[in-house]
Amino acid sequence: MSTKLQSDPDRLFPVDSETRAIARRLYERVADSPIISPHGHVDPRLILDNEAFPDPAELLIRYDHYVTRLIHAAGVPLYELGVPDRTGENPTAAARDAWRRFCENWHLFAGTASGYWLRHEFTELFGITEHPNADNADRLFDQITAVLATPAFRPRALFERFGIEVLATTDDPMDDLAAHKALAEDTSFSGRVLPTFRPDVYLNPAAPAFVQSVEKLTQWNGTPVDDFRGYLDALAGRRRYFIEHGAVSADHGVLQPLTVDMDESEAASLYARAVRGELSDREAAVFQGHMLLQSARMSVEDGIVMTVHPGVYRNHSSETFERFGPDTGHDIPVSTNYVDALRPVLEKYGNVPDFHLVLFSVDETSYSREIAPLAGFYQSLYIGAPWWFLDAPDAVLRFRSAVTETAGFYRSSGFIDDTRAFLSIPARHDMSRRLDAAFLARYVSEGRFEEEVAAQIAVDLVETMPRKVFKL
Known part of the structure; x- marks a missing residue:
């Protein structure tokens, strides 16, 4: 069997020749369109510092x-893949050793979304023509390392090469946004790197860092930590700060998209108990639901697009979280309810013309049953693109089938890559x-x-809709 790694120019197109020819022509209309990435997790300092990527393992695996x-x-421990063990019990693998472990297990990625993106990166960016394995691991490591050392592979050069027009990051509300400010003032850089307001830990009393975060927030605003009105004003103030630095959206990662409408005195009472750590789990969920509604109110007032990424059980493995921290592979999808949960916010703001609410899901059953009809x-309301477990080829096609007959093509957000892996951005788009x-x-x-x-729809999905939905 051939071991040649190939990049088929007709990949993902229909099998029958007539439909494939049409797909090829449609794709050619948008193949070189600029990349608009309104939601992702690339560190803005990567673009600001513009330093060479250190090694293949740090770039593609870690x-x-x-x-x-x-x-x-x-069966491979995360520390053998270069992920630091925070307990100190196991040494973090050297880059070359982590890369070897990856190459030994390359066969695991056949048919997966990550395998598809990596094939694209290997063939299109690094000129690799053989499947990674135990025998060629060191040679591939050296080949990629040599490419990474060239000026053409500095982040800013790749930003331009990839055709990125807009790249949004994800940022803590108390971030000083110094990297974004520096990039905006740098006349040698013409791209747009925009911050995104991500207030999850400030709105959820069940989050371990809630009290500490709220104390920092209200201290910035000069109000007592238990003053609910001061807390709301501080959140609004930080949103204004983000807008001044280019932000166009606020992102909310919640287990369920619950929204709760209550009067201010009731909310203030819950908040005062929340900062004392006195809320039950149910009360914490109710308060977070009210703050999701308050966030919508703020978006109506300041114009920031509101995106909601629900349905993920974060840090499912307690042991892994304690040893390796968050975002280490054990966020798991759960079923999600939108119709009842979002009715309070849609009753208030669902038809406010300049309010944009983008709903994402990792629960495929919700697309045709709830999100598309809403x-x-x-x-x-706009339909967010498939993300996390659903941003894979077959799932994306199921998504289009699920939502198009009810909502058409023009109620969707356009694609988002939702990635920390900078080199995978063009592959995903x-x-x-x-x-x-x-x-x-x-x-x-x-x-x-x-x-x-x-052809017009293809162009609009790539360019018109993300600009419209995210107010770009």
Whole structure:
């Protein structure tokens, strides 16, 4: 069997030749369009400092939980993949050793989304033409390391090469945003790197760092920590600070998208008890639900787009969290309810013209049953792209099938890459463009609309809709 690693120019297109030809033409309309990335997790200091990437393991393995989780499931400890063990019980593997472990387990990624993206990176960026394995691990490590040392692989050069127009980061509300300010003032850099307001720990009394975070927030505002009105004003103030530094959206990661409407005195009472650590789990969920509604109110007032990423049980493995920290591969999807949970916020703001609420899901059953019908009525609501466990080729096609008949193409946000892995950004966006071309080509072949209509939709999904939804 051949071991040649290839990048098929017609990958992800339909099998039958006639539909494939249509998909190819549609894809060509958007293949070189700029990348708009309105939600992701790349550190802005990566672009600011513009230093060479240190090594293949640090770049492609260490921070990519899509990669580490699957190898861990095969019995390889995370510290052998370069993830530091915070207990100090085990030494962190050297970069070359971590890379060897990855190459030995390359076969695990066949058919996975991460395997698809890595193939794209290997073939398109590094010129690798053989499948990684135990025998060639060292040679591939040296080949990639040599490429990373060249000026063409500095982050800013890649930013331009990738055609990134906008890159949004994810930031703590109390971040000083110094990196964003420096990038905005740097006349040698023409790209847009925008902060995103991520207030989860400040809104959820069940979060371990809630009290400490709120103390820092209210101290910045000069109000007592138990003053609910001061707390709300401080959140609004930090949002204004983010807007001044280019932010266009606030992102909310919640277990369930619960929204709760209550009067201020009731909310203030819950808040005062929350900062004393006195709330039950149920009361903490109710307060967080009220703060999600308050966040929507603030978005109506200041214009920030509100995105909600629910349905993930964070840090499912307590032992792994204690030893290796968050974002190490054990965030697991749960079923999610939107219709009842979001009714309070949609009753108040669902048809406010300038309010944009983008709903994401990792619960596929919710797309056709809840999210698409909601977005097909409420003016403020948009359907977020598949993410985390659903940003894989087959799942993306299922997503399009689930939402299109109810909400069409123009109630969606456009693609988001939601990644920390900078080099995977073009692979992910290219994948999305190919899949949309494939989906649209089927509709053309079935006579649902003409190819020129499909071509316009393809362009709008890549360029028009993300700019509109995220107010870019």
